[in-house]
Amino acid sequence: xxxxxxxxxxxxxxxxxxxxxxxxxxxxxxxxxxxxxxxxxxxxxxxxxxxxxxxxxxxxxxxxxxxxxxxxxxxxxxxxxxxxxxxxxxxxxxxxxxxxxxxxxxxxxxxxxxxxxxxxxxxxxxxxxxxxxxxxxxxxxxxxxxxxxxxxxxxxxxxxxxxxxxxxxxxxxxxxxxxxxxxxxxxxxxxxxxxxxxxxxxxxxxxxxxxxxxxxxxxxxxxxxxxxxxxxxxxxxxxxxxxxxxxxxxxxxxxxxxxxxxxxxxxxxxxxxxxxxxxxxxxxxxxxxxxxxxxxxxxxxxxxxxxxxxxxxxxxxxxxxxxxxxxxxxxxxxxxxx
Ligand SMILES: Cc1cc2nc3c(=O)[nH]c(=O)nc-3n(C[C@H](O)[C@H](O)[C@H](O)COP(=O)(O)OP(=O)(O)OC[C@H]3O[C@@H](n4cnc5c(N)ncnc54)[C@H](O)[C@@H]3O)c2cc1C
Numbered sequence: 001x002x003x004x005x006x007x008x009x010x011x012x013x014x015x016x017x018x019x020x021x022x023x024x025x026x027x028x029x030x031x032x033x034x035x036x037x038x039x040x041x042x043x044x045x046x047x048x049x050x051x052x053x054x055x056x057x058x059x060x061x062x063x064x065x066x067x068x069x070x071x072x073x074x075x076x077x078x079x080x081x082x083x084x085x086x087x088x089x090x091x092x093x094x095x096x097x098x099x100x101x102x103x104x105x106x107x108x109x110x111x112x113x114x115x116x117x118x119x120x121x122x123x124x125x126x127x128x129x130x131x132x133x134x135x136x137x138x139x140x141x142x143x144x145x146x147x148x149x150x151x152x153x154x155x156x157x158x159x160x161x162x163x164x165x166x167x168x169x170x171x172x173x174x175x176x177x178x179x180x181x182x183x184x185x186x187x188x189x190x191x192x193x194x195x196x197x198x199x200x201x202x203x204x205x206x207x208x209x210x211x212x213x214x215x216x217x218x219x220x221x222x223x224x225x226x227x228x229x230x231x232x233x234x235x236x237x238x239x240x241x242x243x244x245x246x247x248x249x250x251x252x253x254x255x256x257x258x259x260x261x262x263x264x265x266x267x268x269x270x271x272x273x274x275x276x277x278x279x280x281x282x283x284x285x286x287x288x289x290x291x292x293x294x295x296x297x298x299x300x301x302x303x304x305x306x307x308x309x310x311x312x313x314x315x316x317x318x319x320x321x322x323x324x325x326x327x328x329x330x331x332x333x334x335x336x337x338x
Contacts, residue, residue: 011049012056013232018059031068055296072087090117093117123168130193142171186227189211242266243325270313278315278322305336
């Protein structure tokens, strides 16, 4: 593509080769406004990037790739029961979880070791091991890409759902998140509903405390997920599909070992189980592969975004043909034909 000069390969954990017309890092609000002005004057759309752990570049993009890198954590309010923090979008998510634990601010332990920035965390309402970000969010602060206006969205306005929020819907590509206000507990209330976590903690004699939950989550994740610094990947490549109860019961009769979880809209199926059952674990070709240890994770060896999306499409087709349910890609895809 003509004019795409900035290499993006090192900016994403999948390390797919791609270039952008322009690229900026903005460390504060004036620099962010200046970058937005540059995009407007150059007629370039803006692609916002955090740590690049949940994006796929399928090819070059004619756009300004912009990262808001401001850091900082501020205590806004604190009493015996809770603390409210304002955390700048450029802070690393895991570093925040670790710091909160050390301060005695509880609630985020199950979300340890999720890669990425604080600014990206509300986008898909990050979740793991039985906990989601949404209940801890008080306010999301953002700047409008179109006119630089500042916005403050309270939790209810964020429309949080399973790996979903207003930032993937009505406000998709419209705002840059600059800070997130998070309310945490001052007293421990560990959540150990997730079966693998419960099992991991069952061996310990002491009742689980937040530190034990944090350690167990870190150990589980390190054992199960490939480290993107060594094996380029974007974590789970597909969302877990939700099907209605009648469909779920029919599937359970046909596949008695199929894991199912009761959820608001019906039952959630385990995308990894469906993919594995279709025989995709370890399948490789064209420089991309289904991770041999985890069927939900697609990895880039020396391929490109188109090869990765072609593999994803073959997986989607085979899961739809076998189980009659549609898998949805979790990461955001850029640079692909619509
Ligand atoms: C090994 C691995 C494990 C993972 N495990 C989990 C998991 O357990 N649970 C989970 O939920 N996710 C998981 N993920 C996905 C990923 O870590 C999260 O989605 C994370 O929040 C992405 O953060 P990021 O800074 O890398 O965002 P990016 O990948 O850079 O961006 C993701 C999306 O957010 C947008 N965005 C980023 N920053 C901003 C901002 N400041 N303002 C507006 N929009 C922005 C981007 O435009 C893009 O659309 C995993 C990923 C990997 C690689």
